[in-house]
Amino acid sequence: MKKALLFVDNLNQASKWKKLFSRNGWEVKTTSSLTQFLSLLHGIKPELSLVEKSMPLQEEDPVFEILLQESQNHSLLMVSPKLEKAYLWDTFLDVIHPHDKNKVSFWIREKERRPWETKPKSRTFTDNEFQSLSQCIEKEFAFVVQEKSHFHWKKDLASRMKVLGFSHVQDYLQFLKTSPYRKEELLKLFHRLTIPETTFFRTKSHFEALREKIVPALLAKEGPSPTLKIWSCGCSTGEEAYSLAILMEELKENYSFDYSILATDINYGYLKAAKKGAYPLRSLRNLSLQQRKRFFVIKGNQFLVRPSLKEKIVFDHFNINSREKYFDPSRWEEFHIIFCENVLIYFSPPRIEEIIQKFYRLLKDKGVLFLGYSESLLHISHSFQSCSFDDKVFYYQKAFLPQPEKKEEDAKVSPPSLLSSSSSLSSPTCSLKKSSPLSSILNHDGKSKIAEILSISFGYDIIDSLSKPLCQKGEEVEINKDWEIFLEMDGAMRKGDFICFKRGVEKIFGHPEGKSRLLELWVAHLRAGQYVFVEGVLEVFRSSMPNHPERFYLEGLFHQSQNQDDKAKECFEKALYVDPYFVPAHFQMGEYYAKKGNIHRAKISFSQVLKFFSLKKIDKILTLEGNWKKEELYKICKQHTFKP
Ligand SMILES: C[S@@+](CC[C@H](N)C(=O)[O-])C[C@H]1O[C@@H](n2cnc3c(N)ncnc32)[C@H](O)[C@@H]1O
Structure with a gap:
């Protein structure tokens, strides 16, 4: 049995410590007299002695000195109620903290020499150790530790380990994986x-x-x-x-309704501050003078939220x-907003998906969800309909309401103002008739024939890649069908049949490679000034996928082709607003800034390209200049990012 000698000047604490040590297989002696403690030290030769004084021991305290000297051959643990709470690790010192965790804090001081360990101190995390810790956090909270916080966090961890008395990263990791107090410590981290x-x-x-569109619409739907x-x-x-x-x-001045707000957070400290509702002037910078007067009272240099406003909000930990229920549903039912x-932004994609599904269930029909500027559901969830306001603000609405089919006359692409007079579509060409199936005119060299037909049909040489079939199944019939779609679309555009054209675009999107091929075709048309096709595709995007990053990207390319750089930039920004990982838009932003001589901003954008390329496994992107391959883009971006 391991021997422990405990000095505790509070008898209540003494019995708690004693129980704890005994429970963990220690033979324990306790005393509340310091002299007795010191004299016992030699007699019982403990492996661990523990000192808890109601007043914290100071390093310069003579008692502290004596204790250190007297306990040469065993570990000494000092615990102070005044210093920060920490948990002892059972396998580290074979003791577990018994105290009321809210009241007592520890000060752990290890003796330099621990009998069972001689490793040198190392509180620096290697990459692997850090990854192992990040995995613990991710497993517990589905929280992905962002790369940008690595450096700061590693330093923070070292000081946390010091407070807890861990000298070795491995010990701390072990604690986080096996200790009964692991959850509490992980929560702290x-x-x-x-x-x-x-x-x-x-x-x-x-x-x-919310003010202009959403709340009025929700109220109109809800009734009186x-x-x-x-x-x-x-x-x-x-x-x-x-x-x-x-x-x-403010809205209540114009509409008759009431509201209630639930506000939740995981961090108790933040919630406490929220409930207090006291803010410095700096936090109120986005409020008008009138709002400050109406909703706050000034106390000292703080602005306190008026109680009438506070009572509309329930703050709760969550x-x-x-995976439990969010809250008492009978109280909150479903949310409008x-x-x-x-x-x-911190969570792993599968967990985000789970959360989004829950939001979906908790929202009323047509209820809306707002996410942050850099968060997007684009690759996560299709259950929400993405909506815009003023062509800028994006939010998500429950229930996808299919756009009503446009009437044929409305649907026709109105001759765009950009329509080039040289458009091949207005000049006679030897295009295929819709009624003549492509397969019937294919010769043994099917593919090149198709390319030739397409070239004639569209009136110029279509880029090489289009001579590859969309769907490489090795069956000519399949290949032919793919090309037939393009031809059908061509025919439709000639007749101004937008509905049929749109159907073609949607069919192409159904192919695994269809979208990228269509975009190539689109860029080829843009380069050749074939604006009817260009506008047609854009129109499909606008009506079917109004908030898709590709839509904004193509519009950006279009403005770029017209030398409208600032408008183009605005579109690329929109694409990034919807999908912050949309690499081509980052590339274009880099090009824009480089062109404008803003090297700093250009570097930021190009660095994003480099970063996201590997993340999203993209291997090429389409620009007006061409269909750049990963390696070429890497070269360009690296050149820009490494320029002094
Ligand atoms: C950057 S703040 C955002 C505050 C506010 N929503 C805004 O946009 O201004 C992120 C907040 O999310 C909270 N948070 C992080 N993980 C959470 C979780 N798993 N559950 C609840 N809140 C969490 C954090 O404590 C923090 O208060």
Whole structure:
């Protein structure tokens, strides 16, 4: 049995410690007299002695010195109630903290020499160790530790280990994996990783969309005097929830309704601040003078939220990743509006998908979901309909409402103002008639014949890649069908039959490689000034996929071809707003800034290209200049990023 000698000057604590040590297989002696403790030290030769004084021991304290000297041959553990709470690791010192965790804190001081260990101190994480820790966090909270926070976090971890008394990363990792207190420690680490950054009316345009469009529409749907239910999920220190309340109060002047807000966060500290509702002037920078007067009272240098506004909000602890029920549904039922801005960014895609599904279930029909600027559902969920306001703000609405089919006359592509007079579509060409199936005129050299027909049909040479079949099944019939679609589309455009043209585009999108081939074709048309086809495809995007990044990207390329650089840039920005990982738009932004001489911004954009290329496994992107392969792009981006 291992021997422990405990000095505890509070008898209540003494019995707790004793029980704990005994339970863990230690033979224990306790005393509350320091003299006795010191004299016993030699007699019982403990492997561990523990000192807990109600007053913390100071390093210069003579008692401290004596203790260190007296305990030469065993480990000494000093515990102070005044210093920060920490957990002892059972396999580290074979003791587990018994105390009321909210009241008592430890100060652990190891003796230099620990009898069972001689390893030198090492609190620096290797990449593998760090990855192992990140995996623990991810497993527990589905939280992906962002690369940008690695450096800062590694330093933070070293100080955390010091507080806990761990000298070796491996010990700490072991603790995080096996200790009964692992969850609490992981939560602490997780709190250190969460960022409270927020402000009142942070994403102004989202609040404008609510004011101008969404709330009026929701109220119209709900009938007389409804109560709008709103959830600020990941509310941090409360600014988002209070902003929503301010907006609702202002809207109540024009509409008859009531509202209630649930605001949740995982971090108790942030929630406490949120409930307090006291903010410095700096946080109120997005509020008008009138709003400050109406919704706050000044106390010292703080602005306190008025109680009338506070009472509209319930602040509650909630881990968005918990698999339990979110809250008492009988109280909250379903929400009209959910704000979950700048929270999902930390989570792994499968978990985001799970959360989004939950949001979906918790929203009322036509309810809306707002995510942060750099968060997008594009590759995550198809259950929401993405909507825009003012062609800029994006949010997600429950229930996909198919766009009503346009009437044929409306649907015709109105002759675009950009229509080039040299358009081949207005000049007679030897195009195929829709009624003549392509397969019937194929010769043994089917593919090249198709390319030839297409060239004639579209009036110029279509880029090489188009002579490859869309669907490489080795069966001519399949190949022919693919090309037939293009030809059908061509025919449709000639007749101004937009519906048929649109159907063609949608069919092509059904092919695994269809979209990229169509885009190649589109760029080829743009380069050749064939604007009818260009506009036709854009029109399909606008009507069927209004908030798709490709739509904005193509519009950007179009403006670029017209030398309208700033308009083009605006479109590329929109593409990135919808999908921050949309590599081609990053590339174009880099080109734009490089052209404008803003090398710093250009470098940032090109670095994004380099980063996302590998992430998204993209191997080429389409620009006006050509269909760049990964290697060529790498060269360009590297050149830009490494330029002094
Ligand atoms: C950057 S703040 C965003 C605050 C606010 N939504 C905004 O956009 O201004 C992120 C917040 O998400 C919270 N958070 C992170 N993970 C969470 C989780 N699993 N459950 C609930 N809240 C979480 C953090 O504590 C933090 O307060």
